[in-house]
Amino acid sequence: MKYYIIAGEASGDLHGANLIKGIRANDPEAQVRAWGGDKMQENGADLVKHYKETAVMGYASVIKSLGKIRKNLKLCKQDIADYNPDVVIFIDYPGFNLRIAKYAKKNGYRTFYYIAPKIWAWKTYRIKAIKKYVDRLYSILPFEVDFYKSYNYPIEYVGNPLLDAIDAQLNRGELLDDFLKRHDLPHKPIIGLLPGSRRQEIKGLLPMMLRLKSHFPEYQFLISAAPGISEDYYAQFMDDDKNNNLIHNDTYQMVKHADACIVASGTAALETALIGTPQVAVYKVGGGILAHAVGRLVIKVKWATLVNLIMQKEIIKELLQKDFTFAKLKKELKAILPNGEKRANLLNQYQELYTKMGNTGASARAAESMVKRLKEDLK
Template sequence: MNYYIIAGEASGDLHASNLMKALKVEDTDAHFRFWGGDLMQAQGGELVKHYRETAFMGFVTVLKNLGKIRANFKLCEKDLLSYQPDVLILVDYPGFNLRMAKFARKHGIRVHYYISPKIWAWKEGRVKQIKVNVDRMFTIFPFETEFYKKHNYPVSFGGNPLLDAIENRPNKEESFADFTAKNQLSDLPIIALLAGSRKQEIERILPVMLDTISSFPDHQFVVAAAPSIDKAFYANIVGDRKVAFVYGQTYDLLQQSKAALVTSGTATLETALLRIPQVVCYLTGGGKLLYAIGKRLLHVKYISLVNLVMDQLIVKELIQQYCNPKDISEELTLILDNMEYRNKMLHNYQLLHEKLGGAGASARFAKMIYEDLQVHCAGSISKV
């Protein structure tokens, strides 16, 4: 089979690469052409565009790059028609991928969506586009399945591929001593700081996290630095505070940490799956007014995936005015020193792991995708 895959960011590159690896097991004649990154490229096939050239985030950035965005659409449309794949597999990245779904559908190309866009949080109206233009939707969260069920659109849940990424991570057996020696850290217990990967997000949240350092003199604070952000940017924020940095080692850092301060998003789920107690910290830009508007537009009770999946408050979410050094320090003290509180969170992490379906999601999704294509191709031949 010929597979055309579009992933527009680092997380998509990770999950798509694991899917490609699993597809090669199911389909020994698999051929890939894709938009993605280094991890997908390592699986073989032709890379059309790297996500570094297509990731435009934020209203102003999008406006400045409208010409490039239009050119990318044209290139992708032309390339898709030239390749004529058996299936187009879209990985999240809704702004680009929903348009490509419509284009592919118009030209008779089968469309699979792997990792649903977060329309359950906002822009729920996009479900109409998906029902018209997507042949199969594969979901990675149980609550997503319920969301689509509500809209009378059948989907397939196969578990969460993050479990595979974490299970197969490198340095899984690395000791605390080896990790600290490698990164020139002290032997004090570590508190990890995951302040996001975008500059605006880091500028808002990291300073607040750093203001808690003085309350925990018996711990060392270590930032999981985003590979795309240079050291000078972080240095300007940190000033003379005593904090260390590690680049490209987020999982390694977390597994050696006693606790973590984490922004909302996938990082909260990764932290939970690595069994590290956490405090979720989040600040939006634009102050109280913009936050109030955003809250009205969102259709979810929680901002962290941990709480969304479990549909209850498993980890504390400190948002806006509650995201301050005093409240963060109080919650951090609880998860460090109160063993009953800490163990309850860890117990709920185990339930979360079970609810997400266990390891092997990439293989399950690959099997579903390949079997669907076999049925579809057989049906197409019988009609001829």
Template structure:
């Protein structure tokens, strides 16, 4: 069968690649075409557009880039109609993908949605649209099943695909020596994969590095940027820059400072104590504070439904507070408590197998 996938950011590329691998195991005749990234491209098929040209963060940034967004939407719609897939698989990225779902449904194409939009966070009435334009929804957070049921929609809970990726990870035994990391304890800096978040968060993360002479700092760099791009922020600091090594970095890290998003959950699953940071445009944040109806922004806290990791948002994301919170998780009671809470998270997350389960369901529904 012919599968058309749309992923618009780094996490979607990761989950899309794992799903493609699982679909190939279920369907020996699987053919892929997609909007995605390097990881999906490594699984075969044809990459139409890279997510680096699609990801815009926050209300203001979306408005400023509307022309590019509309251009991408048109290109995606035209390509789907031209290719005529058996099924369209949308991966997260709701602002873009719900429009594509509506278009595909109107054109008689079956729509599967993997990784639900966060409709439980704000504007919950979007579920009414999802019910109309999505044939099958596959959720990765346990509480989403009950949420959708309240709105009269049955969905499939498949577990979390990050567990699949981490289960497949094989640590590089030569990681420290290959990257001249020595024997110092490592503090990982994960500033995200989007240009806007890197430029807002990385300078704050780097501003504390001189306060920790006994530690080694390392930045998990997104593959869609160059070394020169990152070095404009790093300057002369003795900070390692690591491409395509995030899991090796987390495997060896003693602590981390992490941009809010999927990486907070990955960091927790590697049992690395962390400080979560987030900064958006002033207008975007003001609108979000009115519309968003959730207590936390990090997946770690949301899944357990209590504060496990500290979230430093907007004006709280500054050198002084990041420094204070990092010291709390480096040693002592704060660190021990966070690690204990991570055990609760792991129990709630369950076992690997989300990608395989989703692939089985998709192929079964198509048959």
């Protein structure tokens, strides 16, 4: 069968590559054409456009790129028509993908969506388009099943691909001494800092995080360096003290060995929880669009982190916007360090979270279901 897959970001490229592996395992003769990246191409996809050519971040960039977006939409529609696939599969990237889903459905193509748009946080109105133009939606967050059920739209929870990423990349057997030697670090316990992947996030979070150093002198503070952010950018927030170090391309191991982490609310908070390290989730940006977006998120849902949303209760402390103060941060960090009053309960809650998330193999299960449904439709 012929598959047309559309992913618009680096994470979508990774999940798309794993999905292609699963499709080929269930359909050895599968032909795949895709919008994605290197990983999808390495797994046999005939690549139409690389996500680096199509990615648009932020409202200002969208406005400036309207011409490019329209051109890509037109190209994608024409390419689908020329390729004539048995199914069009969408991976996240809702702004683009829901427009293509409308075109594909109206022109008689089967439509599957893997990694549901987060309409429970914002843009709930998109449920109308999903119900109208998406034949089957595959979710990676367990609470989404009930959310979509409330709109009379059944979806399939297949597990979360983060479990696969952690399973593949994390060396759980590595000793702390080996990690410290590998990074030329002193033999001191670790507090991990994950201040986000964007400059505005880092600027808003890292200075406050680093103020904690003098209050926890027995610890070394290690900072997870984001790809694409120069060391010079981090340096403006750091002093010459060697008690804070940038860790490049080794975040999972840093988190594993840390006694606790302070994490910018986002995917990293869920990754930290699945690795099993106690954390405080934080977020603060200035005024303008980003602050407004955070405000809308807090209003729409009861919690901002996926960890608490999945558990449907607060198991990790969220210090967002005005609650992100030094006094609160210091108090919450102390509570989750060894001998802290919240640590044992938090670790127990992590075990419950892991059970709720299911097993590894999310992409493989999604692919198996997709191929099975297509074969049934073609009988």
